[in-house]
Amino acid sequence: MTLSDPTSNQNAPPTSGAAQSAAPSTFTGVRPKIMTLAIANRGEVAVRIIHACHELGIKTVLLHSEADVGTRAFRMADKKICIGPAPTAESYLLIDRNVQAAKEAGADAIHPGFGFLSENADFADAVEKAGLIFVGPRSETIRALGDKISAKHLIEKSKVPTVPGYMGADQSVETLITHAEKIGYPVIVKAAAGGGGRGMKLLRSRQDAQELIPSAQREALSAFGSAKVFLEKYLDRAKHIEFQVFGDGTGRCVHLFERECSVQRRHQKIIEEATAANLKPELRDQMAKAAVTLAETAKYRGAGTVEFLVQDDHFYFLEMNTRLQVEHPVTELVLGVDLVKAQILTAQGTFQIWKQDDLRPRGHSIECRIYAEDPYNRGLPSTGELIALHWPEGPGRRFEVGFDAGDVVTAHYDPMIAKIIVWDEDRDRAIRKMLQVLNETVIFGVRANLPYLKAILSHPEFMKGAMTTQFINSYFPEGLEPLELTPRQNKIAEALKSLVSRSGTPVSLGNSDPHVLNTKSSPWRGHWRSV
Amino acid sequence: MKTFDVQIDGETIQAYGATSVGLLWVHADGKTFTIETEKRSRRGKTPGGHANPGEVVSPMPGKIIKLMTEVGADVKAGQALLVMEAMKMEYTLKASADAKVSTVDCEAGQQVTLGQCLIRLEV
Numbered sequence: 001m002t003l004s005d006p007t008s009n010q011n012a013p014p015t016s017g018a019a020q021s022a023a024p025s026t027f028t029g030v031r032p033k034i035m036t037l038a039i040a041n042r043g044e045v046a047v048r049i050i051h052a053c054h055e056l057g058i059k060t061v062l063l064h065s066e067a068d069v070g071t072r073a074f075r076m077a078d079k080k081i082c083i084g085p086a087p088t089a090e091s092y093l094l095i096d097r098n099v100q101a102a103k104e105a106g107a108d109a110i111h112p113g114f115g116f117l118s119e120n121a122d123f124a125d126a127v128e129k130a131g132l133i134f135v136g137p138r139s140e141t142i143r144a145l146g147d148k149i150s151a152k153h154l155i156e157k158s159k160v161p162t163v164p165g166y167m168g169a170d171q172s173v174e175t176l177i178t179h180a181e182k183i184g185y186p187v188i189v190k191a192a193a194g195g196g197g198r199g200m201k202l203l204r205s206r207q208d209a210q211e212l213i214p215s216a217q218r219e220a221l222s223a224f225g226s227a228k229v230f231l232e233k234y235l236d237r238a239k240h241i242e243f244q245v246f247g248d249g250t251g252r253c254v255h256l257f258e259r260e261c262s263v264q265r266r267h268q269k270i271i272e273e274a275t276a277a278n279l280k281p282e283l284r285d286q287m288a289k290a291a292v293t294l295a296e297t298a299k300y301r302g303a304g305t306v307e308f309l310v311q312d313d314h315f316y317f318l319e320m321n322t323r324l325q326v327e328h329p330v331t332e333l334v335l336g337v338d339l340v341k342a343q344i345l346t347a348q349g350t351f352q353i354w355k356q357d358d359l360r361p362r363g364h365s366i367e368c369r370i371y372a373e374d375p376y377n378r379g380l381p382s383t384g385e386l387i388a389l390h391w392p393e394g395p396g397r398r399f400e401v402g403f404d405a406g407d408v409v410t411a412h413y414d415p416m417i418a419k420i421i422v423w424d425e426d427r428d429r430a431i432r433k434m435l436q437v438l439n440e441t442v443i444f445g446v447r448a449n450l451p452y453l454k455a456i457l458s459h460p461e462f463m464k465g466a467m468t469t470q471f472i473n474s475y476f477p478e479g480l481e482p483l484e485l486t487p488r489q490n491k492i493a494e495a496l497k498s499l500v501s502r503s504g505t506p507v508s509l510g511n512s513d514p515h516v517l518n519t520k521s522s523p524w525r526g527h528w529r530s531v
Numbered sequence: 532m533k534t535f536d537v538q539i540d541g542e543t544i545q546a547y548g549a550t551s552v553g554l555l556w557v558h559a560d561g562k563t564f565t566i567e568t569e570k571r572s573r574r575g576k577t578p579g580g581h582a583n584p585g586e587v588v589s590p591m592p593g594k595i596i597k598l599m600t601e602v603g604a605d606v607k608a609g610q611a612l613l614v615m616e617a618m619k620m621e622y623t624l625k626a627s628a629d630a631k632v633s634t635v636d637c638e639a640g641q642q643v644t645l646g647q648c649l650i651r652l653e654v
Contacts, residue, residue, distance in 0.1 A: 266621075380590050381617060387556060388549045390532040411592050411617060411645075439561030442532065444549045450563065485564060488539060492546055492559045493566045495537035500548040500555065 034058055034109045034133060034348045038081075038102035039073070041113025042092065043402035044418055045326070046073035049111050052340035061105040063098050065091035070407045079105050086412040092116045095123045099130045109133035109347055111340075115414070118323040119146050135347040137322045138249075141298045145320045149192065149230070155317045158297065160290040163309060163316045165232035167192075171217070177209045179231055186234040189213055191220035193228065202234060237468045238311040240264065240318075241276050243291035244331045246339070248346055248353040249301030255288045256331050256339075256354075257361050263456060265379070265472045270449075271456060272327035273366045274334045277427060277465025280313065287315050294320060302346050303328070303339050309469075326419070329398060330365040333423040363423055364430040368438070368453045370418040372409045375452035376483045381415045382447035384408065392440035396423040396433060409446050417448070427465065431457055452480055587624055587650040589643045593617030598639055600650070604632045612650055615643070630654045 038061040039049050046062060050073060053060045062077035067086035074080055081101040084091030091097070093116060102110050110127050112118035112135070124139035136142070145151045152162050166179035180187045180203055187203045189212065201212045213229070221227040244256040260276035261269045276284075291306035305325050307318040328339050337354070345351035373379045385408050391399040400419040403409065409417060420437055424430040435457055438450050459475060461467050485493075534545040546559035554565045597614040600606060606626040614623050630652035637649045 378622070380622065383591070385551070387551050388532055388547070390547065390558075442547050442558045442563065444547075444556035444558070444563070445551060448563070483564065485566070489557070489559070489562070489564055490566070491539045492537055492544060493555060493557050493564075495539065496535060496546055496548040496557055497555055497568065499535045499537070500550055 033350070034344060036061060036078075036105070036107045036109075037135070037344065038063055038098075038105060038107035038110045038132075039077070039113065040092070040098045040102070040110055041116055041118075042068050042071070042073065042413065043416065044400040045113045045324075046071075047076060047402060048400055049113065049340055050076045052338065052344060055338075056341060056344060058344065061102060061107050063092075063101050065412075067410050067412050072402055072404055072407075075404075081105050086410065088116065088413070095120070095126050098123070099126050099132070102127075102132060103130055107132060109135055109344075111135040111344070112323065114323050114326060119321065121146065133347050135302070135343050137298075137301045137304065141300060142322045145298065145304075145322050151320055152317070154297070155290070155294055155320075158290065158293050160294070160317050161315065163232045163235065163318065165230060167230040171228060173210075173213050173217075176213050176229070176231065177206065180209045180213075181206065183231060183233050186236060188232050188234045189216040189229050190232060191216070191224050191226070191228070192230050193220065193224035193226040235309050235311045235316070235469075237470060238262075238309040238316075239276070239279075239467075240307065240469055241279065241287065241310050241315070242305050242307040242325075243288055244325075244328070244339075245291050245295040245300065245304050245306060246342060246346075246353065247295050247298075247300030247302065247304070248351060249299065251296060251299045252353050253292050253295040253300055254354055254356045254359060255292050255295075256335055256337065256359055258284065258287065259327055259330055261327060262467045262469050263462070263471055264469055265476075269327065269369065270371075270472070271366065271368055271453065272330055273364065273427070273430070274330035275361050275364070277467075279310070283310065283313065283315055290317065302343050311468075326369070326416075327367050329400065329419065329421040330367045333365040333398065333421060334361040334363055335359055336362075363425045364427040365421060365423045366427075366430045366434050366457075367419055367421045368434060368457075369416050370420060370443070370453075371449045372415045372417050372446040373449055374447035375449045375480045377447075378479045379449070379452075381411060382409070383411050384446050386417075386443070387445035388442060389444070390440075390442035391418075391420075392437055394437075397437055398422070417443075417446075428463075431463060451483075452476070455480060585630075585652055585654055586648050587612055587626070587652065589615070589645060589647045589649055590622075590624075591617045592645050593622075593643060595637050595639050595641045595643060595649070596621060598635065598637070600632050600635070602632055602635055606630055606632060606652070613637070624649070626652060628652075628654050 036059040037053050039046050040063050050060050060077045061079040061081060062073055063081055063083045064074055065084055065086050066082060068074060083097045083101050110132055117123040119142055121139040121143040124134045124142055127134040149167050156162055164183050185204050189201045201216045203209045203212055216229050217227045220229055240261045241258050243258050245253055247253040258276050259272050259274045261272045263271040287308055294306055295304060303324050305321045308315045309318055332339055342351055372382045374382050386403055386405050389405045398421040403417055422430055422433045422437060424433050435454060438454050456462055532547060534547055537544050537546055544559055546557055549556050553567055553569050555568050556565050593615045595613060596616050600612050608626055608628045610626045611623045612626055614621055633653045634651040637643060
């Protein structure tokens with residue numbers, strides 16, 4: 001699969017009306033200025049994009065579901081259009097609904113955030129067809145790099161090592177076992193049509209292979225509709241290192257150094273940092289070069305991330321994400337850049353891309369994802385009204401928050417309610433600062449993972465920077481031990497009982513007990529009253 | 532958000548506090564915790580609460596992915612009973628005590644609500 005060259009007219013997609021100047025084939029860097037931007041997303045990233053728009057003097061339209069009425073982004077947006085009920089499949093994932101709503105609201109452009117439709121090439125196409133600007137790469141780039149198998153083939157062409165594996169068409173069990181032996185155990189079997197860490201099995205021996213390959217094929221068929229599987233060497237002590245790249249769409253690309261995201265639970269990142277904890281300069285240079293080369297080959301437009309696994313001083317290409325990532329703030333803080341403004345300016349053709357030599361990281365930044373879950377009960381999601389919130393501001397502290405006190409956290413979406421990011425002169429100081437910030441942060445109304453984050457940050461392996469993707473499995477497989485209050489805590493609570501008066505909870509929300517949420521009550525109705 | 536000053540063993544401590552139905556939320560010494568302020572009736576097992584070992588109750592709205600036991604089976608404390616999915620993650624519900632499965636009130640693929648009784652155990 002080749003990536004089309006946008007400066008040639010050969011493969012120009014059909015365009016009409018206002019889309020003319022937005023079409024890749026006529027891209028000369030001169031596009032209509034974006035006056036109004038529609039945000040096809042929610043939570044803290046919607047707030048983030050609104051902030052960038054405010055600074056650029058751009059009006060905002062929030063395309064939101066019914067469940068996201070009582071949220072910060074909703075209150076901050078200039079216009080709000082409801083695109084459907086809470087379930088993502090009936091709102092955030094509907095291409096036509098989002099495009100129509102953005103158009104009717106008078107938006108010139110759409111920012112897809114991350115997740116949802118951000119890496120859906122059909123969505124990028126639909127946006128452009130409707131005469132709007134898609135803030136992101138061209139759809140053919142998304143298509144080429146989004147297919148994990150084709151992306152691997154593409155990068156292999158540039159002689160960048162990929163995780164050794166087998167992706168052939170021959171799916172007979174004998175062939176698969178032969179290849180597993182060739183790769184060398186341990187080996188993972190993955191569903192080709194799968195994703196998000198689901199449908200994977202670990203093979204440690206020929207016996208495992210004989211038993212689990214057929215089982216993986218059966219499960220793949222039932223879960224994803226296709227029995228096709230592929231094999232990858234299992235790197236059991238690898239670090240997850242990713243490079244932020246940025247392109248202006250004409251072939252000029254730079255890298256914005258790396259982030260390390262090795263602290264993951266079931267393939268979901270919890271803590272990220274920039275730059276990587278202990279990365280040899282030669283490896284950094286080689287990976288940076290590979291990342292930029294891949295972006296240049298695609299004449300990449302906008303923000304992207306090239307992910308690698310690093311083990312025993314070898315690096316392996318994992319995949320490329322053609323969107324802004326959750327953890328982008330740590331890169332912004334060590335380099336002093338604003339990636340979202342850069343995305344928007346690139347989309348309208350007025351961005352002067354940074355010179356590689358001007359990008360020099362200073363200090364260290366760490367991000368913690370704040371999840372509404374009970375850390376003392378295996379991370380079970382917690383829902384309910386946020387009775388009180390306190391984000392302890394100070395030098396080198398940044399908070400990306402989707403909710404204010406009084407908003408209700410529901411069970412419909414990812415439980416991430418905020419991100420806390422710190423910057424300090426070096427990694428040790430950044431860790432200590434983050435621990436201090438977590439001690440001072442107050443979240444009442446839902447359980448949150450702050451104790452879990454503190455335990456991770458204080459762990460000797462994390463403090464040494466030696467953690468790998470096995471870190472959580474090895475040291476926190478079941479989260480934290482159930483909590484027992486100390487005598488001191490009981491005394492404090494008893495003393496407070498008489499001092500604290502009942503909070504004024506809106507009656508129509510039912511009770512705000514985090515354990516028992518009345519799921520029949522509509523957040524819409526409750527917050528209509530408090531608005 | 533303002534703090535309260537409380538006297539504990541001759542020391543003045545600053546603490547944050549707020550109440551919701553039946554719970555007092557406290558933040559002091561860098562930690563957040565809750566205590567109950569009144570007796571509430573509970574529907575079976577709740578996260579972090581006292582378990583009614585006879586009932587395995589859904590801790591959140593979600594979908595049953597896989598049943599790992601059946602009526603009449605003997606299970607041990609900590610044994611996995613079923614896997615459910617919610618908020619893009621999978622959770623395994625386990626038996627809280629040695630028991631015998633008396634009824635299975637759900638099936639794979641079923642959408643369940645918070646507090647719904649999924650399996651009854653005879654402890």
